[in-house]
Amino acid sequence: MTKGAKEKYYMFVDECGDPNLKVLDENFPIFTLCGIIVSKPQLASLEKKMVDLKHHFWGEKEIILHSRDIRKHQRGFEVLLDPVVKRDFYERVNSIMGEKGAFTIVSCSVLKLPYVERSGSEGDIYGLALSRLIERSIFYLDEIGNEEGSNLNIIVEMRGKKEDRELACYFEIFKTKGTKWLTPERLKSHIAKFKFVSKKQNVIGLQVADLVAYPIARYILNPKAVNPAYDVLQYNIFTDRDAKLGLKVIPRGL
Numbered sequence: 001m002t003k004g005a006k007e008k009y010y011m012f013v014d015e016c017g018d019p020n021l022k023v024l025d026e027n028f029p030i031f032t033l034c035g036i037i038v039s040k041p042q043l044a045s046l047e048k049k050m051v052d053l054k055h056h057f058w059g060e061k062e063i064i065l066h067s068r069d070i071r072k073h074q075r076g077f078e079v080l081l082d083p084v085v086k087r088d089f090y091e092r093v094n095s096i097m098g099e100k101g102a103f104t105i106v107s108c109s110v111l112k113l114p115y116v117e118r119s120g121s122e123g124d125i126y127g128l129a130l131s132r133l134i135e136r137s138i139f140y141l142d143e144i145g146n147e148e149g150s151n152l153n154i155i156v157e158m159r160g161k162k163e164d165r166e167l168a169c170y171f172e173i174f175k176t177k178g179t180k181w182l183t184p185e186r187l188k189s190h191i192a193k194f195k196f197v198s199k200k201q202n203v204i205g206l207q208v209a210d211l212v213a214y215p216i217a218r219y220i221l222n223p224k225a226v227n228p229a230y231d232v233l234q235y236n237i238f239t240d241r242d243a244k245l246g247l248k249v250i251p252r253g254l
Contacts, residue, residue, distance in 0.1 A: 006151035008192075010043055011035045011106075011137050012205030013156045016067075016213035019129075021121040024112055030221055032109040033129035034213035035154075036205060037137055037238075042103060047204045049096045057089060064199060065207040067214045097211065098232040105212055105237045106136040108248040109220040115251045125250070126163075127170040131179040132248045138182060138190050139245060140238045153193040157206050164196050220249055 017031040038046060054061045057079060069075040080086040096102065108129040115125065134154070141150040158164055171194045178184045197203055215229035238246030 006192075007145075008040045008151045008153070009037055009141065010040075010205060011037045011133075011152060011154045012203070012209045013130075013133065013154060014206055014209035014213050015126075015157075016217045019110075019124070019126040021112060021116055021123065021125060024116070028217075028221070029112045030109055030217050031112060031125055031129065032107055032213050032217040032220065033126070033133050034105065034107040034209055034216055035133050035137060036103040036105055036209045036212060037140060037152075038103045038205065042101075043205060046096070046102060046208060050204045050207065053092055053096065056092070057085070062202065064202055065211060067210050070211075071214075093211070094229075094232045097208070097229075098235070100235050103208065103236055104140055104246070105216070105233065106133055106140060106246040106248075107213070107216050107237075108132040108136070108250065109217060110250045111220070118251050124166070124170075126167065128250065130167065130170060131174060132250070134174065134187065134191070135179055135181050136238060136245055136248060138187065139240075141190055143238075143240060150190055151192045152190050154191060154195070155203065155205060156194070156196050157203075158196045158198050168194070168196075216247070220247065 013033060013035045015031070015033050017028060018025070019031045050065070051061045054063055054065075058076070063076045066075070069077050070080065073080050080089055110125045110129055112125075115123075137152060137154075141152060156164075156167065159167075174182075175184055175188055175191075178187060197206065199206070211229075212233055215227055215233065218225065218227050219230045219234075237244050
């Protein structure tokens with residue numbers, strides 16, 4: 001890397017669950033925002049492996065890996081109804097997702113019932129979760145960074161014009177006022193871009209974030225439950241001194 005240049009990193013962000021505090025699903029009372037952080041070389045490697053996976057099972061790369069569709073065997077994933085194909089698919093996915101150092105996971109999960117009991121149902125937990133996610137991404141970059149710092153590009157999947165506009169406004173506020181643990185100067189020194197992309201753009205990083213978010217949410221809801229997907233990816237969660245800083249849970253301390 002050229003002296004004085006900033007190393008480029010990407011954080012792809014996806015969600016699991018409903019951020020609407022007035023909609024409480026007793027079977028899934030959680031909202032999780034999950035990011036995977038990769039360097040430019042890591043991203044190139046991850047993209048190649050996922051495209052090779054798609055070619056192996058579908059002969060092309062246009063299918064979009066989506067956790068719910070995979071679990072439901074729908075929208076192109078009907079091939080997984082064949083138990084032999086399903087076993088082969090999961091073995092290959094697990095090999096990619098479980099490769100230590102392939103990417104780093106940071107997440108923020110809001111347990112909706114205790115949050116509403118403590119803070120009411122009027123807040124926007126998406127914005128809150130995003131602030132905590134950005135904090136942890138920068139903590140991670142500080143942990144591994146060099147004296148020139150790091151250049152982080154945040155990529156979020158589009159949700160809708162209104163929702164995307166609100167999220168962009170939150171980010172502008174973070175840049176102006178900072179967050180609970182970050183000054184505006186520290187935040188701006190690390191983050192280069194914050195942009196939205198459509199699911200139709202078939203962005204591999206967002207698809208990996210999607211595959212990570214559901215098992216993370218399930219683990220937060222019930223750490224003792226059988227969760228093979230979490231068992232595979234847990235070693236890529238941002239950890240410092242045995243503390244899993246990549247698993248932020250709210251409302252503990254908010």
